[in-house]
Amino acid sequence: MIEAFEKEELRNVLWDIRASQKTIGFVPTMGFLHDGHLSLVKNSVEKCDFTVVSIFVNPAQFGPNEDLDNYPRDYEQDKKLLENAKTDLIFYPEKESLYPDGFSTWVVEDKLSKVLCGKSRPTHFKGVLTIVAKLFNIVQPDFAFFGQKDYQQLLLIKKMVKELDFPIEIISCPIVRESDGLAMSSRNKYLSDKERSDSLVLPRIIFEIEKAFQDGESNTKNLISLKDKIISDSNSKNVKLEYFEILNSDNLEPLDKIEKSALVAIAGKCGSTRLIDNIILK
Amino acid sequence: MIEAFEKEELRNVLWDIRASQKTIGFVPTMGFLHDGHLSLVKNSVEKCDFTVVSIFVNPAQFGPNEDLDNYPRDYEQDKKLLENAKTDLIFYPEKESLYPDGFSTWVVEDKLSKVLCGKSRPTHFKGVLTIVAKLFNIVQPDFAFFGQKDYQQLLLIKKMVKELDFPIEIISCPIVRESDGLAMSSRNKYLSDKERSDSLVLPRIIFEIEKAFQDGESNTKNLISLKDKIISDSNSKNVKLEYFEILNSDNLEPLDKIEKSALVAIAGKCGSTRLIDNIILK
Numbered sequence: 001m002i003e004a005f006e007k008e009e010l011r012n013v014l015w016d017i018r019a020s021q022k023t024i025g026f027v028p029t030m031g032f033l034h035d036g037h038l039s040l041v042k043n044s045v046e047k048c049d050f051t052v053v054s055i056f057v058n059p060a061q062f063g064p065n066e067d068l069d070n071y072p073r074d075y076e077q078d079k080k081l082l083e084n085a086k087t088d089l090i091f092y093p094e095k096e097s098l099y100p101d102g103f104s105t106w107v108v109e110d111k112l113s114k115v116l117c118g119k120s121r122p123t124h125f126k127g128v129l130t131i132v133a134k135l136f137n138i139v140q141p142d143f144a145f146f147g148q149k150d151y152q153q154l155l156l157i158k159k160m161v162k163e164l165d166f167p168i169e170i171i172s173c174p175i176v177r178e179s180d181g182l183a184m185s186s187r188n189k190y191l192s193d194k195e196r197s198d199s200l201v202l203p204r205i206i207f208e209i210e211k212a213f214q215d216g217e218s219n220t221k222n223l224i225s226l227k228d229k230i231i232s233d234s235n236s237k238n239v240k241l242e243y244f245e246i247l248n249s250d251n252l253e254p255l256d257k258i259e260k261s262a263l264v265a266i267a268g269k270c271g272s273t274r275l276i277d278n279i280i281l282k
Numbered sequence: 283m284i285e286a287f288e289k290e291e292l293r294n295v296l297w298d299i300r301a302s303q304k305t306i307g308f309v310p311t312m313g314f315l316h317d318g319h320l321s322l323v324k325n326s327v328e329k330c331d332f333t334v335v336s337i338f339v340n341p342a343q344f345g346p347n348e349d350l351d352n353y354p355r356d357y358e359q360d361k362k363l364l365e366n367a368k369t370d371l372i373f374y375p376e377k378e379s380l381y382p383d384g385f386s387t388w389v390v391e392d393k394l395s396k397v398l399c400g401k402s403r404p405t406h407f408k409g410v411l412t413i414v415a416k417l418f419n420i421v422q423p424d425f426a427f428f429g430q431k432d433y434q435q436l437l438l439i440k441k442m443v444k445e446l447d448f449p450i451e452i453i454s455c456p457i458v459r460e461s462d463g464l465a466m467s468s469r470n471k472y473l474s475d476k477e478r479s480d481s482l483v484l485p486r487i488i489f490e491i492e493k494a495f496q497d498g499e500s501n502t503k504n505l506i507s508l509k510d511k512i513i514s515d516s517n518s519k520n521v522k523l524e525y526f527e528i529l530n531s532d533n534l535e536p537l538d539k540i541e542k543s544a545l546v547a548i549a550g551k552c553g554s555t556r557l558i559d560n561i562i563l564k
Contacts, residue, residue, distance in 0.1 A: 007447065102533070104393040105411070105445040111386040129387070130446075137447040163387040164412075165289065165419040251384075 001082065002089040007138050010091050014052070014139065022049035026141035028132060031055035032072040032186040033081050036176040040145040041085040043173050052139050053082050054091040056098065061127030072189050091139070098134060107133045107164070109156055115252050116152050116265055117276065120242055128153055129160050136166055144168055149175045149183050151263060151278045155252065175277075177203065183277045190273040198236035199270045205230050205244065206264050206279045213281045218258040220246040242267040242274070249280055283364065284371040289420050292373050296334070296421065304331035308423035310414060313337035314354040314468040315363050318458040322427040323367040325455050334421050335364055336373040338380065343409030354471050373421070380416060389415045389446070391438055397534050398434050398547055399558065402524055410435055411442050418448055426450055431457045431465050433545060433560045437534065457559075459485065465559045472555040480518035481552045487512050487526065488546050488561045495563045500540040502528040524549040524556070531562055 004010040017024060025048030027040045037053075044051040055078055062068035075092065082090055106126050112118075113125035136144065146154045158170050176184045181203035182196075191199060205227050217223055227244055248255050249263035258281060265278040286292040299306060307330030309322045319335075326333040337360055344350035357374065364372055388408050394400075395407035418426065428436045440452050458466050463485035464478075473481060487509050499505055509526055530537050531545035540563060547560040 011449070100445075102393070103445055105389065105391045105442045107387065107446070108390055109387045111384070134445075134447045137449060140449065160387045163382075163385055163416075164389070165416045167293070167419060167422065 001079075001087055003079070004089060004091050005093060007093065007097060010052075010089070010138060013089060014050075017050045018140070023143065024048060024139065024141040025051045026135070026139045026144045027051065027053045028135050028144070028146075029053060029055055030057045030071065030186065031078050032074055032189070033078045034176075034184045034186065034188075036147050036149060036184040038081060038085050039176050040147060040173050041082065041087055043171060044143065044145050045086045047171070048141075048143055050088045051086070052089045052091060052141065053087050054093075054135055054139070056091075056093055056095075056131070056135075058098075058127055058131040059095060060099065060130055061124050063121055063123060066121075067187070067190075070190075072186055091135075098131070106130045107160060109159060112152065112156050112159060112252050115247070116243060116245065117267060118152070120267075125153070125156055129156060132157055133160065133164070133166075136161075136168055141168055143171055145171045145173055147175065148172050148280075149185070149276070149278070151249075151265060151280075152252065155250075181207070183275075185275065187273050187275065191270060195238045195271045195273065198234070198238040199275055201231060201234040201236040201239050202266055202268060202275055202277045204234060206266055206277055209246075209264050210279055210281060213258065220255050220258060220262070223258075223264075238271050240269045242269065246281075283361075283369055285361070286371060286373050287375060289375065289379060292334075292371070292420060295371060296332075299332045300422070305425065306330060306421065306423040307333045308417070308421045308426045309333065309335045310417050310426070310428075311335060311337055312339045312353065312468065313360050314356055314471070315360045316458075316466045316468060316470075318429050318431060318466040320363060320367050321458050322429060322455050323364065323369055325453060326425065326427050327368045329453070330423075330425055332370045333368070334371045334373060334423065335369050336375075336417055336421070338373075338375055338377075338413070338417075340380075340409055340413040341377060342381065342412055343406050345403055345405060348403075349469075349472075352472075354468055373417075380413070388412045389442060391441060394434065394438050394441060394534050397529070398525060398527065399549060400434070402549075407435070407438055411438060414439055415442065415446070415448075418443075418450055423450055425453055427453045427455055429457065430454050430562075431467070431558070431560070433531075433547060433562075434534065437532075463489070465557075467557065469555050469557065473552060477520045477553045477555065480516070480520040481557055483513060483516040483518040483521050484548055484550060484557055484559045486516060487548055488559055491528075491546050492561055492563060495540065502537050502540060502544070505540075505546075520553050522551045524551065528563075 025044030027044055029037050057071050107129040108126050154172050208230050209223050244266045247263050249261050255262055261282045267276040307326030309326055311319050339353050389411040390408050436454050443452055490512050491505050526548045529545050531543050537544055543564045549558040
């Protein structure tokens with residue numbers, strides 16, 4: 001496995017890969033890898049000739065009072081996991097090489113980015129789209145892999161790729177969960193034992209909603225109202241919901257009634273840790 | 283010369299060009315070509331194996347009360363000129379294929395884009411950067427050619443390429459002028475005979491400033507004050523200056539005194555036609 005710390009190193013390696021007509025798969029991450037990330041890597045290794053994983057905690061997608069400084073990092077552990085997963089190249093750049101002094105060019109989206117997580121994190125998706133556009137231009141992959149856990153991010157990246165005409169195919173991969181149902185996240189590490197058990201109210205809500213939908217309920221107000229009983233039954237005092245919405249899964253617009261499919265998206269703070277989860281109803 | 287009207291047609295042609303290790307040069311234009319555009323094409327043909335010219339009147343870079351609907355167009359004439367200039371491929375897409383319904387992803391810049399033309403045209407550079415990013419992703423050139431007449435645009439595109447890591451080298455080409463000194467522009471066509479002769483006050487101002495600088499004046503206030511006499515001597519009643527500034531030519535910040543080099547930039551309305559011009563003092 002090759003390690004590249006500078007853009008130029010990476011570009012030199014990939015130049016040869018591309019010249020030999022090999023396909024390049026790309027998995028951008030912020031490191032502190034879990035099985036969710038590794039499932040993306042596995043998908044890339046299966047589909048592509050050469051797999052690049054980037055590890056970069058992107059300051060531009062954190063708000064001023066968010067957890068940038070505390071975001072968990074463990075490069076040596078990540079390296080082992082990626083080596084085992086048959087990654088061909090890790091790209092691990094410094095902040096200064098991606099955001100030089102005076103940086104002022106951004107990719108923004110002004111519809112889908114305004115709802116759900118965009119409401120409480122108004123600059124988050126600007127930071128996400130900008131770093132992803134940069135990494136796409138640096139790596140120039142044929143395929144890029146993103147997890148459905150960050151569903152809104154996935155939708156925004158697909159929209160950016162289509163609207164800015166990146167010659168890249170986005171592959172979305174299912175949420176990977178802990179055995180008890182909690183969606184994997186690098187931020188789960190922050191949770192105390194009590195918070196960790198309380199956090200299960202998030203997957204419990206979305207799976208109960210899924211069950212009710214499968215049992216025939218398609219009115220979104222009725223489905224959303226089910227959450228109150230689940231929350232009080234759960235006695236999960238540490239969890240404060242930020243949003244819980246059922247939306248059109250293509251354009252994130254409100255839905256009165258689910259016709260074909262819908263996104264059920266939830267976010268909440270568990271202690272001081274912000275967690276998100278979602279499910280697509282079909 | 284190949285004509286491509288759809289992105290897919292263009293990509294198919296360029297795929298083969300790239301596979302044969304040829305270098306691709308790109309000249310994005312809004313058509314109604316003049317010798318300024320053709321000098322860019324000539325530079326590309328000399329430097330690159332394969333030259334692509336796009337013709338697209340980009341609606342996103344026009345403000346609500348600007349001249350989008352009247353912007354001059356003559357595809358058949360442009361085609362002849364490009365054929366003569368040894369262009370390899372014209373890309374002439376429809377608006378709908380570049381801006382599909384619901385388009386909402388933009389490239390923005392929040393420093394250099396706020397001064398000079400950005401003051402009176404607050405959404406102009408957002409439109410420019412977005413279309414250029416799109417065309418870069420569609421054409422994927424090795425080199426792209428831009429004229430110095432749109433100096434602020436050139437600086438912003440160079441900044442975008444650097445900050446979003448496009449693997450493209452930007453080549454800037456000198457302003458091409460009519461024999462009487464007016465900088466070539468597709469918009470010169472709008473001018474009546476009287477406006478056309480009045481418009482010469484713009485190049486007159488910048489060349490007089492250049493002369494004063496070469497004669498030893500480096501205080502920007504003194505240089506700027508010279509314009510009043512030139513304007514009153516010119517008796518060019520049809521011209522209303524929008525801005526006239528002497529700035530740091532790298533970051534467009536104000537300058538009290540010219541040390542090494544400076545941008546002299548001017549914009550004005552001649553009748554209802556907006557004209558710009560500039561010169562770099564060294």
